[in-house]
Amino acid sequence: MSFISIKNINKTFDDNNVLKDINIDIEEGEVVGILGRSGSGKSVLINMLRGIKEYRPDSGKIIYNLAICKSCLTVDTPSKSGNSCSCGGKFEAEEIDFWNSDRKIFAAIRRRISIMLQRNFALYDEETVIENVLEAIPTGEYEEKLYRALDLLEMVQMNHRITHIARDLSGGEKQRVVLARQIAKNPMLFLADEPTGTLDPQTAKYIHETLKEGVKNEGITMLITSHWPEVMKQLSDTVIWLDNGEIVDKGSSATVVEKFLETVPLPKQINEYKTGSTIIDIEKAKKYYYSIDRGVVKAVDEISLKINEGEIFGIVGLSGSGKTTLSRMLVGLTEPSSGEINVRLGDQWIDMNISGPLGRGRIIPYIGLLHQEYSLYPHRSVLENLTESISLEFPAEFAKMKAIEVLKAVGFDSDYAMNILNKAPEKLSVGEKHRVAIAQVLIKEPTIVILDEPTGTMDPITRVQVTDSILKARQDLNQTFLIISHDMDFVLDVCDRTALMRGGKVLKIGTPEEIVPELNPKEKEEMLTD
Template sequence: MSFIELKNVTKSFNDVKILKNLNMTIDEGKVLGILGRSGSGKSVLINMLRGMKEYRPDDGQILYTVAICPECLRVEPPSAAGKICGCGCGCEFELKTIDFWNSERQVFAAIKRRISIMLQRTFALYEDDTVIDNVLKSITGHDEEESTYMAIDLIEMAQMAHRITHIARDLSGGEKQRVVLARQIAKEPMIFLADEPTGTLDPKTAELLHQALIEGVKNKGTTMIITSHWPEVMKKLSDHVIWLEKGEIIVEGDPDTVVKKFMDQVPLPEKKEVYKTGGPIIKMEGVKKHYYSIERGVVKAVDGIDLEVGESEIFGIVGLSGAGKTTLSRILYGLTEPSSGNIEVKLGENWIDMTQKGPFGRGRVIPYLGILHQEYSLYPHRNVLGNLTEAISLELPAEFAKMKAIYVLKAVGFDEEYADSLLTKYPDELSGGERHRVALAQVLIKEPNIIILDEPTGTMDPITRVQVTDSIQRARDELNQTFVIISHDMDFVLDVCDRAALMRGGKILKIGDPVEIVEDLTPKEKEKMLTEE
């Protein structure tokens, strides 16, 4: 039965059309996949379907055909029409087609309450609460015992039972994402929206999340709309796929057909040649970061790391979520104090002790380091040009600032005309993938000696990923920059890195050629590592 229908939907931001006369129908119980590059309009469409006020269509209609109780306004999928409302009012659900954005306020709110959404790179958890308390807070309409059993079942489905009493802030990014999923399913939605839900996750954790979406959403007959630039996600989860490009549907059909046409457009990266790096520029010896958690006891986030990175080397650190990769990068940058160990960075001819605070210690090096965090953020009240200049204390003459900003935006995959149009936009006017690339540009524009990138391709489509691969290699070649890259994206690591290290349980297990490291990440090896953890 038809559930959602879009009729000639158009949306613009600053006179730029993001969605252009979209028409589509989504049946109850089906999974629609939306495939497309960053900036194609995927996130705008998802937020519009959710009812976020900034995303009201300029033209067109979004029609929800629902079963609605005339007494209490409870809303269910259309197949519930004629059934008795379970709220105790005794009324039958009536079948109605609602013009969502032009409906009465109470009806609009009633539909919105029945829609759950997972946003990319957003870990909407109560940080000081345990995993089970986070899930329980999303459950309504059940008694305490039933709610507890529901929460436990959902946590097990998300394969987080081993963390059930852990505090949310102590979880890794991948673990937080799985708890977010459990929370959203706990709301028992009639529609589930997922915007790039696995973009920043390692392959094993992404597979766990996909399985949870299949088990907790798809197999239960919940209507789902999922956006992604990853073809594997479309094939695994979707019944029908649309390819969105610059706000228009250019291809739609079965997942295999649409995915093949999409991947035919992806260029191959420039062939990586063997690069001769300089002597060491980073030295780490016996680096540890242990901390105490009431729930978990002593946590060995980083546990005795010895590592050298050469000047102008592109060095990758790979491993499953929770392996300690992000903690290691924060220690290197000086954001997290190590429990013990030595860390030195070469500046000119001098070796600087990064464990020493102040202007004669790591304060000398920080201006020459750049870092892109996994949970990056831009300054919301500054436009893109401001984010790339004044906001990071990069004071340049106006025309030169604009030229440099456009140059670095081109380096992260925008064409020149679009880069120019981006300069006056604010972060909330950009797609998730565009914000990610601007954040990367914000790091690159200061031309630091050493650049630390934590999941730099997480929300990037395959075409943009190739462009970023090429730009990193050019930056290394032209500016002699050194990169330390934390990534779950094995293809990216193979394409861009000179060497890579494999981390598990806070330790480095192996350092070598990226091909050797990736070969150690076979499904069988990953399963063994996960079991050992």
């Protein structure tokens, strides 16, 4: 008898069938990977298994086969049937129709399910890291709980931050503490919905290793969604491939992943493109910080580079190499400690160190920037996010035409683009939100486009579509792109030249192919798929 049986599940949102007749059996201790591109229904299924009210199935059942102590309503995995409960009662086997169960049983099941979401760092912001983990441990004496919390923080490599306030952590650090909290809850089912989709490779590696050590190797049943096929191979026993709400295939991780990868198109070849003269000129730019712990931190250390008009220029390096700081200096969000940054507007050079409408204010409207931690206006529709919310006033019909055109450029087909125009961002998957955020940058037709980690939440198919859209935008609009990335494979596909950064310095500038041999072993491991 399976631990969980998903039977004939259907779910519709806004007349869109997001899950269609889904049938899955999950054994106790099994790790099931849910693979598919953004919008395929992966997150809907995860939230449905968790019991989130908005995701109640329209039809079908989710059956949990459990061991239940009738004395205290503690629930556990079916293998515990016949065992004694800590309250003195006895666990008995029972089949529970989750969404139609007694509310107390429903709540008891939910308490035994842990979940990690894509961009949700659910922590107590004003409490320390250790306090956050201690709070999640359900039972035990304080000293016992303290040692358990320290062990978990060591497992996620956050034991050096135990006294730090949660709000002061980086996104990757918060996600590691979230993982420690979720394991601390002693779950019978662990749900991970793209837990590393927005993280840099180094932090993603920590998360994957911890999921393997703290969840899979402990025999905890897990469902994990990911657009990273290699994660499916590493963690999953069985993989289910979802597409447009339907199961396309299911089987061993190696077999299904290989079939999925066969559907990923190759990016279009870069036609030889004649770039113009220099449009960005950076000379000996520095950005130094002072830290009590570390002294002088040289985030950007005397960097000089020139980027040509119409060029797609990549800046690559590991987290902390200075890539994002340099991009923020370029648009005036971070003031340089010294050095010169000039950007050409027509025939005139603008000094980006000079603020105000007579300085960098003249060029800022012509620069589009996608932050790594992008956000959409939550209470505005997709159409409004692409038009009036960013101060673009178009006649109604032209606004729709323009929005659909740019959504197609980032990988949506015409019908789906039309379908999501009036949706709120919360109705989209994280990958779809990411593409809308890129569309929000491109729709203004900026002269210079800066994309900070543009492939973070993208499935392989969408990644190729975005690659093609960048090449097309450069061809059609003569746009100049600066791409900040740790994804060397993406840079190889799309960039003309690339700068390798390490420790705040540019070590080499050349074609992406010339940069690959310069990567050290750690960079190769974390920046290259193959």
